[in-house]
Amino acid sequence: MIKGVNSAPTKASLSSKKAPGKGALKLEKSTQKAPAAEMPQSDLNSANTTSTHITVLLEEAVHALAIKSNGTYVDGTFGRGGHSKKILAQLDLSGRLIAFDRDVSAVAAGKEIQDLRFSMVHSHFAGMKNKLGEMGISKVDGILLDLGISSPQIDEGDRGFSFRFDAPLDMRMDQTSGRTAEEFLAVTTEKELAEVIKNYGEERFAKQIARAIITERNDGRAITTTGQLTKVVAGAVTRHEPGQNPATRTFQALRIFVNQELEELSLTLPQCLALLAPGGRLAVISFHSLEDRMVKQFIRDQANCDDLPSNFPVRAADLPQPKMISVGKTIKPNAAEIKRNVRSRSAVMRVAERTHVV
Ligand SMILES: C[S@@+](CC[C@H](N)C(=O)[O-])C[C@H]1O[C@@H](n2cnc3c(N)ncnc32)[C@H](O)[C@@H]1O
Numbered sequence: 001m002i003k004g005v006n007s008a009p010t011k012a013s014l015s016s017k018k019a020p021g022k023g024a025l026k027l028e029k030s031t032q033k034a035p036a037a038e039m040p041q042s043d044l045n046s047a048n049t050t051s052t053h054i055t056v057l058l059e060e061a062v063h064a065l066a067i068k069s070n071g072t073y074v075d076g077t078f079g080r081g082g083h084s085k086k087i088l089a090q091l092d093l094s095g096r097l098i099a100f101d102r103d104v105s106a107v108a109a110g111k112e113i114q115d116l117r118f119s120m121v122h123s124h125f126a127g128m129k130n131k132l133g134e135m136g137i138s139k140v141d142g143i144l145l146d147l148g149i150s151s152p153q154i155d156e157g158d159r160g161f162s163f164r165f166d167a168p169l170d171m172r173m174d175q176t177s178g179r180t181a182e183e184f185l186a187v188t189t190e191k192e193l194a195e196v197i198k199n200y201g202e203e204r205f206a207k208q209i210a211r212a213i214i215t216e217r218n219d220g221r222a223i224t225t226t227g228q229l230t231k232v233v234a235g236a237v238t239r240h241e242p243g244q245n246p247a248t249r250t251f252q253a254l255r256i257f258v259n260q261e262l263e264e265l266s267l268t269l270p271q272c273l274a275l276l277a278p279g280g281r282l283a284v285i286s287f288h289s290l291e292d293r294m295v296k297q298f299i300r301d302q303a304n305c306d307d308l309p310s311n312f313p314v315r316a317a318d319l320p321q322p323k324m325i326s327v328g329k330t331i332k333p334n335a336a337e338i339k340r341n342v343r344s345r346s347a348v349m350r351v352a353e354r355t356h357v358v
Helices: 011-015 058-064 082-089 104-111 125-134 151-155 181-187 190-201 206-218 226-236 248-258 261-275 289-303 335-340 342-346
Strands: 072-075 096-101 118-122 140-146 276-286 324-326 348-354
Touching: 058 082, 058 276, 058 348, 072 082, 082 096, 082 140, 096 104, 096 125, 104 118, 104 151, 125 140, 125 261, 140 261, 181 206, 181 248, 190 206, 190 248, 206 226, 226 248, 248 261, 261 276, 261 289, 276 289, 289 324, 289 348, 335 342
Parallel strands: 072 096, 072 140, 096 118, 140 276
Antiparallel strands: 276 348, 324 348
8 A cells, every 4th residue: 555545644744844955956937838839738737728726517516506595605715716706696795705725825715805704714625624613603504626737836846746847856736734745755765656657647668667766866866857858757657658759648647646535525525514404515527547436435335325225124214314415416617618627527526415314
C-alpha cells in the first residue's frame, strides 16, 4: 500500500514546510500561456481562454442542490467562487453559505466577497465537520464538491502543476503546508514511486518512469523542476496516447499524491452524510475515474442497505433503510459547454439526497 493512502493525512505530512530557497530556479515566462502548437490534449493542461476559472456545470450543480432560500450550504471547493456566487444569489437574508478552499489565492478571492451570509474558510475540506462545529453549525442543507484544481492553479506556471511551464516542482494546492512533489521525489523509493504513478496516473509505464527518475537522482541530478520531470518521463515512455504529452499521467499521479486527493475525498464523504439534514443534497463533480468511482461507491453503499439474502427472515418494515438516495443519472457537460471550456470535458457530477434515516 502507498503511504498515506486510505488513511488521514498525517500531522507530519501536513506540517513539513518547503525549505526556503529551494526550487529557486529560473522560470521561463511561467506566467504566460504556451503557444497553441505546444498545447497537449490533456484536459488539465489544455489552455483556457481566460486566466480565471470557468466554472464547470454551473447551472446543473446549483440546480442539483435544490436550494432552499433560508438554508445553510457548503461549497467545499471555492476556487474563484463561480458556484458560490450563484448559490448566494438564491439565498434570502436568513440563508448561509460557508466556503472552503485550501489554496491561499482562492481564499483571498473569497475574502473579497462582502456579504454577511457568506464565510470563507482556509481549510482542506476534510476539516469541514470540525470547522463547521467551531462555527456552531451541525447540520446543513447542501454540500458541493467541485474536485481537482482550478484554472489559475494550472495557469500560474510557478505552481508546478503544468508541464507547459518550466517551474519548481511544487504541486501543492495549499502552499502553506505539506510536502512538495520535489521533496517527495527526493526521498521516495523506486517501488513507492512506481506505485504512485501506476495507481494515481493509471500509467502503464510506471515502473520504467520510476526507474528513470530514481536513476537521475542517484546520478546526482535530482528532479526539481517540471521541465526536468517532463524530459525524464518522455525518455521512459515508449508509447502514449496520440496528442497527449507523455508526462500527462505522471503529473496527474504526483498531484493526486502530493495533495492526498483521494484520502481527502474518502474522509469527507462520511462527514457530508453526517452533516446533511434530511432532504439535504450532496453534489460532487469529479474529473477522473478514481474520484468518480469513490463517489459512486459511497452513494451506492448508503443507498443499498437491503443486500441481505432474499430468504432472510425479516419483515420489509424492519429492513435497514437507506441513508442516502441517488438523485437522477450522472450529469456531464454538454457539447456547448465543452466547446466553451475544454477543461470541462472529463467532468462527471453525481448527486445524492439525505434521507431521514439516522
Ligand atoms: C475545480 S476548482 C473549484 C472551482 C469553483 N467551483 C469555481 O466555480 O470557481 C477546485 C478548488 O478546490 C480546491 N480544493 C481541491 N481539493 C481541496 C481540498 N481537499 N480541500 C479544500 N480545497 C480543495 C482547489 O484549491 C481549487 O481551488
